[in-house]
Amino acid sequence: MxxxxxxxxxxxxxxxxxxxxxxxxxxxxxxxxxxxxxxxxxxxPLKITREILDGILGSSSKGRSALQYGTTQGDLTLRRLTARRLYSLDFPEISPENPPVSSYSAGNIVVTNGSQQFLYLLSEALYDPGDLILVEDPTYFVFLGIAKSLGMHCRGIRMQADGIDIKHLEEQLEGLRKSGEIRRLKMVYLVSYFQNPTGRNTTLEKKKQALDLVRRYESHAGHPIFLLEDAAYRELRFSGAPVASMLSLDPHQERVIYTGTYSKSFATGVRVGFGVVPDSLLSTILRIKANHDFGSPNLLQKLMVEVLTGTQYESxxxxxxxxxxxxxxxxxxxxxxxxxxxxxxxxxxxxxxxxxxxxxxxxxxxxxxxxxxxxxxxxxxxxxxxxxxxxxxxxxxxxxxxxxxxxxxxxxxxxxxxxxxxxxxxxx
Amino acid sequence: MxxxxxxxxxxxxxxxxxxxxxxxxxxxxxxxxxxxxxxxxxxxPLKITREILDGILGSSSKGRSALQYGTTQGDLTLRRLTARRLYSLDFPEISPENPPVSSYSAGNIVVTNGSQQFLYLLSEALYDPGDLILVEDPTYFVFLGIAKSLGMHCRGIRMQADGIDIKHLEEQLEGLRKSGEIRRLKMVYLVSYFQNPTGRNTTLEKKKQALDLVRRYESHAGHPIFLLEDAAYRELRFSGAPVASMLSLDPHQERVIYTGTYSKSFATGVRVGFGVVPDSLLSTILRIKANHDFGSPNLLQKLMVEVLTGTQYESxxxxxxxxxxxxxxxxxxxxxxxxxxxxxxxxxxxxxxxxxxxxxxxxxxxxxxxxxxxxxxxxxxxxxxxxxxxxxxxxxxxxxxxxxxxxxxxxxxxxxxxxxxxxxxxxx
The missing domain is CATH 3.90.1150.10 (Aspartate Aminotransferase, domain 1)
Structure with missing residues (x-):
């Protein structure tokens, strides 16, 4: 063509x-x-999925609701359960019923077709061709496909065994400040849990240092620089201690954007993912999502509601x-x-x-x-x-x-x- | 922001x-x-969906396949069944086993999250800000949201009781030729079956005239002008005679793009739609789809395979x-x-x-x-x-x-x- x-x-x-x-x-x-x-x-999870879907579709009210359109933002109960889950992963010792910080609000969660669609929506909301993003070096290669097609320019931050090399992040930011290119820097993208491709896990200390650095350089950009934490593999932890997310470091959720998914932790054929979005970007993301598909399939969202409500997800x-x-x-x-x-x-x-x-x-x-x-x-x-x-x-x-x-x-x-x-x- | x-x-x-x-x-x-x-x-369709999902998830091979990732283009059996169905809708008197024309090929079908996602993918593939599209006046308003966000410029073609006013289409094309703007015209978008919002149904004769006109003016554009037929409501015909699609008028599928969905005809909570794409655009659409979500949820596709295989869909x-x-x-x-x-x-x-x-x-x-x-x-x-x-x-x-x-x-x-x-x- x-x-x-x-x-x-x-x-x-x-x-x-x-x-x-x-x-x-x-x-x-x-x-x-x-x-x-x-x-x-x-x-x-064949057995769990079979039982739950049988229950949903066996009830005329639940079944009808599951087979009908939902909303663009996604099922409210699913968003509430997700917010609570994120909160309890970050603060396991505190009751998740009433999270004291606003970063764990169902109102800021958007349900998407896997976390991949969230990466796309967010990139579309922020990036014009030629705009800059800092990524881990190496990083998730399907994200690089999005970046390429949207004309985003990437700079790589070297990786160490416990996450990005903070010194290299600082050097890159300083270089961009000097060249003036920092005005086109919109975001830093970190696949912080058991990273695809390296399997490396970023420490909370490094997350904090990255957030501090980005905040420090933001004034040179003339606009917010966001930190996107991609936690697609977070729930697949099989050894080592849990690490809190960057949401825990940004109590009013001003700069941290978080994405996760139930694809990896429950079933890849179900593809229910989500993003947690600062207020300042929420309406834009929802408008773009409305244009994409005005909402993800409701049946799968209702399935995940039941999965998360019972004890089956944990087991x-x-x-x-x-x-x-x-x-x-x-x-x-x-x-x-x-x-x-x-x-x-x-x-x-x-x-x-x-x-x-x-x-x-x-x-x-x-x-x-x-x-x-x-x-x-x-x-x-x-x-x-x-x-x-x-x-x-x-x-x-x-x-x-x-x-x-x-x-x-x-x-x-x-x-x-x-x-x-x-x-x-x-x-x- | x-x-x-x-x-x-x-x-x-x-x-x-x-x-x-x-x-x-x-x-x-x-x-x-x-x-x-x-x-x-x-x-x-609660009962049908319940039975079919129970059958899929009760079989370890079918169930595993349904809960695993599929391909970006979508389930091959679903694409084959869809191609056959489109063929038999267009040529009800001929056996659908071996369609004689290439416009009904599973290889040209892309499964999407409702037909809405297909409209988005296609618009992204073709439109830069300032490019032109001809639409029905009035037209499907969620498509106008896509057009607005991508910076597409629209011109309306007046509607009559049996579809667009062909004379007005010709006037618009002639006007665009004279002004030179035809170089930015990429597509004509027709919601041809029981149109949203007017409920009007476009005759085959008008479809043919539209295709002929666009072919005639194409040389002035310097590139292909596509005709997009949105058939989202096609299967909701409750009176009148069936009308063949524009695919039937373009045997090598060079200019006609077709989109349909099982959302309206089966269940809106399932959201399995599709596009039928000319060879010249196929790889581009698939690349963009790979960036969006690298494939729609497999479980819902496997559900639609079983629905279409049995007699339940017709009843x-x-x-x-x-x-x-x-x-x-x-x-x-x-x-x-x-x-x-x-x-x-x-x-x-x-x-x-x-x-x-x-x-x-x-x-x-x-x-x-x-x-x-x-x-x-x-x-x-x-x-x-x-x-x-x-x-x-x-x-x-x-x-x-x-x-x-x-x-x-x-x-x-x-x-x-x-x-x-x-x-x-x-x-x-």
Whole structure:
């Protein structure tokens, strides 16, 4: 299609690497995919969902309400339950009935089609082409697709084992201040819980430092700079201590925007996500959501209301946390046996992914020998370079890989890692 | 929020009149709403949905597949069933197993969150601020919200009882050719079946004339001009003969884009819609959809697969068609008794809406005496002027109203229309 038919956005939109990877997996059913961000099929809550939907649709009032349009913002009970849940995750020792701070208000929650749609709505609300965002380096690669299509410019903040490198954040902000580009900086985006792709968890101290820094530099921007905390994997914590969200650091919710989802923690086929939005952005987000779809499917929202009201959500969570703990440990133990000593990784405390760092001279990209050789061995991973934003300030690292223990079975994880080990051993 | 924080799109986005009308209805539970575009609560398919979901979730393979992520484009079986259904609606006499023309290919169908999301995706793919679209005058008002936020410029094509005024379409195209503005014209948007808001149905002859005209003028544009047929209400036909879609007129699907939905015909709480997209736009739409949500909820798609596979869809359709026929006839008969002779309306053959035309000097807008007096009488309608695009070429008519027989009960329809009649009688 000629460029002048498509909009600028249409012309900028690129094929997501996800599509390519999914196609590769579909084309070769014998492939062991350690690339898919799917959850574990065996953990999907068939029984709970069946019982709850049967109850909803067996009641004429509940059933009719579930099969009718809802509101653009989303079901009020679901928003209330979500607000309470967030509050009790942040302040487990205080009763969630009456949160003392306004950051946990159902009125500020918007229900979306997964947290992905929230990322899109928010980006549309804030970004004109050429505007700037600071992202983790590496970051969630589907977000980079949004950024690309909207013409957003990204700058990467280096990651450490416990979250972004605060010093590098400060350097970047200072650089933007000096160049004047800070006037186009709208937001800092942090995937703070068991990050996709690295699995790393950001400490509360770092969250606080990031918020303080951004507040300090805001006067140079001439407008608010928001902090977007993407907590998609938060509930998939299987070890380590819980960490409060940035909402807990911004009691009047002026600068922190939070997004979460029940896709990962309950069922990916249900796709109920949400955003928690400051008052100053709420009406804009709702107007854009009204244009997108004037509300997410009501039946799925009513399902999540019942799931969250009973005890099933907690017991389901505990079961999947146990399972991912075991699968991650299986993966790490086989990696230890099968990978050469020059290959490194962190031990994830949650989420679905491990991040593997190879010697710098080894390439892992789609055209690399390692990727091709892995495909020949029928094993698929996500090349690390797909997770880095376009940022002229540094070369994209190309010696890393995201390996998921989410959807593959234990035997497949063992076999897949062994095969990767054989690919590496040829390069020694 | 200051304008320089929001994007241009964010700043342009306006509150949907829907939000205002919904709030008015929520604030006054005693209100009779003839404004809501909801379907009839009593027709919602509780039993069918319950049985089918129970079957899906009772099978471990079907259930797991339904609760897992699907693909960005949507479930292949659902797309195949949809393609076949469209083909058999257009060519009822020919076997739908092997459609002889490529416009009915599952490969060109994208599953979306209602047809509304498809309208959004397509608009994003084609429109830069300042680009032009021709729309019916009046047209679907939530589409006007999209147009406004994306900075699209609209020109209205006058409506007649059987669809757009083809002569006026030609005049508009000729005017755009002369002014050179045709270079910014991307699309003609027709809500061709039981149009929202007027209930009017476009004849196949007019569809053909529109397509021919647009093809004739395309060379002046320098790029394709697409025809978007919005068939959201197509399956709600309760009288009159069926009309084939524009897909039947474009055998290689070069210029016709089609959107439909199972929201209206099955359940609004399920929100499974779709678009049928020419090859030339398909990858762009899929890329944008990947950024929005990388696929609609799989559970609802699997539900629709089972609904369409069995006989339940047809029997459900027949039941709701009968019901809407009866409700529309009740409405019309009370209108005949209660409204003065100076008030006119068409007899709808489908859909959920009747369009009422008052004498020109009577105003119906949100600030009009009629609207306020109606609210005082606890009855709500959609002011006609909300359904007209911003078009400097004509004054917005302000003497019409959309009255829905979709969601209100028969007694409420009778009482609501009588109250409107009393409001009118005071103006005589």
């Amino acid at each position: 000629k460029k002048h038919t498509l909009s600028q956005l249409g012309a900028r939109a690129e094929d997501s690497p996800i599509s390519w990877l999914m196609k590769a997996a579909l084309d070769r059913p014998e492939l062991i995919s350690l690339a898919a961000g799917f959850t574990d099929n065996a953990t999907l 389901h969570l505990q079961a999947i946390q146990r399972r991912y703990l075991r699968k991650s440990r299986v993966m790490l133990s086989v990696m230890k046996k099968s990978f050469p000593a020059s290959v490194h990784w962190d031990i994830p405390q949650g989420g679905l992914n491990a991040w593997v760092v190879l010697p710098r001279k080894w390439r892992t990209g789609l055209k690399s020998r390692i990727f091709k050789e892995s495909l020949n061995q029928n094993v698929l991973y996500v090349p690390g370079n797909l997770c880095y934003a376009e940022d002229s300030g540094r070369r994209k690292p190309d010696h890393e890989m995201r390996i998921s223990f989410g959807s593959a079975s234990e035997p497949d994880i063992r076999e897949g890692i062994r095969r990767l080990g054989r690919v590496f051993s040829k390069l020694q | 200051k304008k320089h924080t929001l994007s241009q799109l964010g700043a342009r986005a306006e509150d949907s009149p829907i939000s205002w009308l919904m709030k008015a209805a929520l604030d006054r539970p005693e209100l009779i709403s003839l404004a809501a575009g909801f379907t009839d609560n009593a027709t919602l 459900h359709l027949q039941a709701i068609q009968r019901r809407y026929l009866r409700k529309s006839r009740v409405m019309l008969s009370v209108m005949k008794k209660s409204f003065p002779a100076s008030v006119h309306w068409d007899i709808p053959q489908g859909g959920l809406n009747a369009w009422v035309v008052l004498p020109r000097k009577w105003r119906t807008g949100l600030k009009s005496r009629i609207f306020k007096e109606s609210l005082n009488q606890n009855v709500l309608y959609v002011p006609g002027n909300l359904c007209y695009a911003e078009d400097s070429g004509r004054r917005k008519p302000d003497h019409e109203m959309r009255i829905s027989f979709g969601s209100a009960s028969e007694p409420d329809i009778r009482e609501g229309i009588r109250r409107l009649g009393r409001v009118f009688s005071k103006l005589q």
